[in-house]
Amino acid sequence: MSMTVQDPPAAGANPSGSAGAADAPVNADARVTDLIRDAIIRGEYAPNQRLIEADLSSTFSASRATVRTALLELASEGLVERLPNRGSRVRAISLDEAIEIIEVRMGVEGLCAAKTALNLTDADATALERLRDDMVASVAEGDLVEYSRLNQYLDVRIRELSRHATASDVLARLHAQSVRHQFKLSSRPQRAKVSVLQHADIIDAIIARDPDGAEQAVRSHLRSVIDALRELES
Structure with a gap:
């Protein structure tokens, strides 16, 4: 049974669509x-x-x-x-702790991206292409709030599509702890212009069904995040 990437839910929407x-x-x-x-x-x-x-x-x-x-x-x-x-x-999370968390995420998120590349269906690929285009458009339009929302949605969908339950559980806990520091970066237009290209590289590698390329693209992106956080702090 295939799993299809869905369109990102509108902000504040009930993802289940149920009113029971x-x-x-x-x-x-x-x-x-x-x-x-x-x-x-x-x-x-x-x-x-x-x-x-x-x-x-x-x-x-x-x-x-x-x-x-x-x-x-x-x-x-x-x-x-x-x-x-x-x-x-x-809870106060120091920059050093946030960087340690991102270093752990580097390996686990890379694994999820690789697994997603292997599991991807044609319908998944089409939806990810649309998501990539929406992310690029949001940055081009200067809508950084929307870009941040789409960015978070991409992270969640890659975890889901990886079908790796253990990695997904680990990331769900780690991501929230470090994302507050990353949010400082996402609100900066120049950083968003760099980040969106890195996310596009991740999506393109997944769509190409290239697990090694997807994993390396994730690692490259998160190394860039760590460098940018250190530069911001200094």
């Missing part, structure tokens, strides 16, 4: 988790900032129970720290 009452609590938990995660990544909550459940409940129009579930999930991802008897705060 039984799914509502699960969807609400996932929605609030996504919203808080995105706010942390964008820097709306600073490292070590306390995350007050009542405030988050008001901000995201969610119950305290839903917010608590979201914070537990984000703690498991390494974005939030749970403090005994004191609630939660944004």
Whole structure:
């Protein structure tokens, strides 16, 4: 049975497309988790900032129970720290730690890209070509918010299409911890112009069913990210 790359969901859209009452609590938990995660990544909550459940409940129009579930999930991802008897705060991730995480991602994301190149169907290839064109167009138009969204979607789809469950689970946890630092880069137009070409190289190698080329393209991109982060910090 083939797996087809789907069009990127619109921002705020429910990926499941289901409105069943039984799914509502699960969807609400996932929605609030996504919203808080995105706010942390964008820097709306600073490292070590306390995350007050009542405030988050008001901000995201969610119950305290839903917010608590979201914070537990984000703690498991390494974005939030749970403090005994004191609630939660944004976990501070140093540049050195973020670089170490990216170095680990280099190997695992390269593996996923190689596996995706081997598993790719014609329908997958067509959808990835469309995604590549959309990413290039968003940068050309200066829409860096849309580019960031498409970038994240590409990461997720490569993991899914790799059909490597263990690698996907590892990356889902690692990616969130380092992406806050990368977000600083993606908001810079000159960096986006470099990054989008690197992502196009990854997609082109996958479409060509070239596992070695896809893996090397991922490694080259992430080495560039590390160099850019160090330059930004200095």
